[in-house]
Amino acid sequence: MANKIEGKRLAILAADGFEESELFSPKEAVEAEGGTAEVISLRPGEIQGFRHMEKGRSIAVDRTLAEAKADDYDAILIPGGVFSPDRLRTEKDALRFAGAFMTGRKPVFAICHGPQVLISAGLVDGRQMTAVEAVRLDLRNAGAEVRDESVVVDHGLVTSRTPEDLPQFNAKIVEEICEGEHDRHPRHREWALF
Numbered sequence: 001m002a003n004k005i006e007g008k009r010l011a012i013l014a015a016d017g018f019e020e021s022e023l024f025s026p027k028e029a030v031e032a033e034g035g036t037a038e039v040i041s042l043r044p045g046e047i048q049g050f051r052h053m054e055k056g057r058s059i060a061v062d063r064t065l066a067e068a069k070a071d072d073y074d075a076i077l078i079p080g081g082v083f084s085p086d087r088l089r090t091e092k093d094a095l096r097f098a099g100a101f102m103t104g105r106k107p108v109f110a111i112c113h114g115p116q117v118l119i120s121a122g123l124v125d126g127r128q129m130t131a132v133e134a135v136r137l138d139l140r141n142a143g144a145e146v147r148d149e150s151v152v153v154d155h156g157l158v159t160s161r162t163p164e165d166l167p168q169f170n171a172k173i174v175e176e177i178c179e180g181e182h183d184r185h186p187r188h189r190e191w192a193l194f
Contacts, residue, residue, distance in 0.1 A: 003034025005177045010037040011073040011101075013094060013117070017083020020049035020056035021163045022111050026077055029170035035177060037077075038062035042091060050081055065093040070100035075177050080112020080132065080162075089120035099123060102157070107176040111160040111169055115139060118157075128154040130161050 010030050014023055027037040041047050041061040049056040070076070076098060078085065088094040099121050101108050110118055115131045116138065118124050125143030130136070130152040139146050150165040151158060151172050158176055160169035 003032075004174055005030065006034030008035040008074045008177050009072065010035055010173075010177065011068065011070070011076045011097075012037055012039045013041075013076055013078050013088060013098060014039060014047060014059075014081075015041050015084045015087040016048045017081050017087065018047065018049050018079045019081035019084075019112055019163065020051050021166060022079035022081065022114070023049060023059065023077075024057065025163075025166045026079070026109070026111075026170050026173055029174060030177070033174050035174075038068075038073075040065060040068045040097070042087070042094070047084075050083070053082075065091070065097055068097065070097055070104060070106075073101075073106070075107035075109065075173075076101045077173070078108075078110040078114035078117050080110075080114045082113060085113040085116040089117050095121040105156060107156045107158065107173075107179070109158045109160075109169070109173050109176070111165070112162055115144075115159055127157055128152050129157065129159045131159060132161055 030037045039059055039062050044061055044064055046058040046060050048058050098117055102123050112132045119142045127144050129139050129144045130147050130149055136146045150168045151160050158172050
């Protein structure tokens with residue numbers, strides 16, 4: 001039997017300080033189903049993962065944002081961790097890259113603090129979402145309809161709360177990549193923040 005997402009490519013947008021399990025676990029889930037997952041970051045080399053506040057495993061960067069094109073990928077994952085999303089949300093190239101997936105109606109996955117990148121990109125207004133508790137007020141203030149559930153799906157935008165939700169989140173990632181492009185959200189506007 002063929003793997004579910006053979007030939008599909010997931011971009012993982014991360015920087016130093018990503019939450020280790022929120023990058024490695026979805027990456028392994030996608031690869032187990034025949035997909036490819038590539039780490040996209042601000043600079044070449046390796047980026048440092050964390051287990052909450054302690055250093056964890058590092059991972060090699062496959063492409064920098066300067067090299068990566070959203071058209072080359074079927075979906076994007078933005079893992080959490082306190083430091084990675086905080087760094088990415090101030091980088092225009094990171095916001096443009098994430099925005100291109102939303103505009104292209106491709107699946108977008110964000111967990112824990114990851115939705116902060118989408119907030120800064122102006123992509124959450126009117127969307128149903130979740131995140132770690134510390135980010136939910138920011139989502140609400142940016143216009144999202146916030147729910148306290150393990151996984152929330154809204155027209156290809158999939159958000160999750162914490163590493164405890166990874167089994168459900170990973171299953172939904174595989175399912176949404178299988179589905180491919182999604183209908184445009186009713187409140188979608190063309191992404192042109194910068």
